[in-house]
Amino acid sequence: MRLSDIAGRGDIVIQCHDIPDADTIASGFALLCFLESLGTSARLVYGGRNPITKPNLLWMLKLLQIPIEHVEELRVPSLLVTVDCQYGAGNLRRFDAREFAVLDHHRPEIPEGPLVVIQPSLGSCSTLVWNMMRIDGFDFASRPDVFTALYYGLFTDTNGLAEMRHPLDRDLSEFMPVDWTVIKKLKNSALSIDELEVVADTLSSSRMIGNMGLLRSQPCDPNLLGFSSDIAQQVEQFGSCVVYCDTPMGVKLSIRSAAREVMANELAVFLTSGAGSGGGGIEKAGGFISYESIEKIAPGMSPDDFILSRIEEYQNSFDLVYCGNHNIDFSAMRRFRKLPVPLGYAHTADIFPEGTQISVRTLEGDIDTTAGRDTYLMIGISGEAYPIKRERHEKSYEVLDAPYTPNIEYSPVVMNKMTGEKKSALPFARSCVPRGDKIIRAAELSRNTKVFSDWDREKYFYGRAGDYIAAPESDFSDVYIINRGIFGKTYCEV
């Protein structure tokens, strides 16, 4: 579905969820302005018992002149569009409508439909609406108010941009034009005095599970939760910490980590797996677990016990492997070589001038490097990308005379870190195939395993049971992980 598909229907109402937050308001406001730009007028409303009282939201409505109405009743519109929530779900008042559309980034709770767009991998609904408006050619340059609202929606839903999940979130966070005066005002009216007391209560609830801090908060704004976890993470004894609170549909989690053995985003994915969604960065991440899933997975278990059991499960869930200092017997493993499946590679110096500090944006995160004649960028079959030295590339791959056109969800983008200019890497990519002479030893993992290399102090390779642990036959200290799906497609036994 494209946003322009719903324009021109006449009598459209856009509905935010009850107890509106900045993300739902921004999404609704942007959609309203988009429809107006196509000559379609609409109303922006929310239901529920209480009108908006949070100081930052009141300022948002005032400074950006957002015409949102709190309604009890609604004359049946021909189309009702729910933003940041799903028509028929429990967190928004149900109004009758002849037809409905949904734009959301939470877990799907309703069946698919031609006017239902739900993308849980996104950090905010603002990201979804922004991207759809961009695809439809909306002129953001002339509407800094609209973009500022969307930016603030993303900002608040991702704890000040710290828990962004998807490359599109990062793209939105760098897009212009933002009215920084407005953002500054909103950022500095986030807390009421009562909320400061919520933070104090949360901090006094802390306890230790292994070397992890666990804190429970009263129901509160996600930003407040992030604020509490930022403070808790500074406690010396906490390698990482998890702060959570109840929301109408489930439990919201804010996660921080300073321990080398725990990346916050990986912990978030583990805690929420099969029960919600989670993600973010290495040090800060967030997640959501629905009550419905808890009831399905562990009938009768309280959310508190569920989170505690997941944390204990996590702490016993993985082995640690340090490159150069491990006792894995690779010589006993089976031998494999890479299949001649074409991969992509690009010369970084073709994309930006030599010496430019660049950042490569992929589904797995951003990787920083410097453009240069000796630095190539490899692009894998799933769009995974990583820098490789020219010498190593020449040794390991044979160059084909063909462009590289894989079918992938998000193609890697290369950003000039000085100017912010971005270019897709794919138009610069050519195909290459692995030379058949490199043999590796590999075995399927029976337990989750974290592999620490010497050349990256911050990150580790995370392998889940079923993925492969591997090392080149020429150097067993150079351990790495190969994803199960990619292994099956790109390696064969010798």
Ligand SMILES: [Mn+2]
């Ligand atoms: Mn949201």
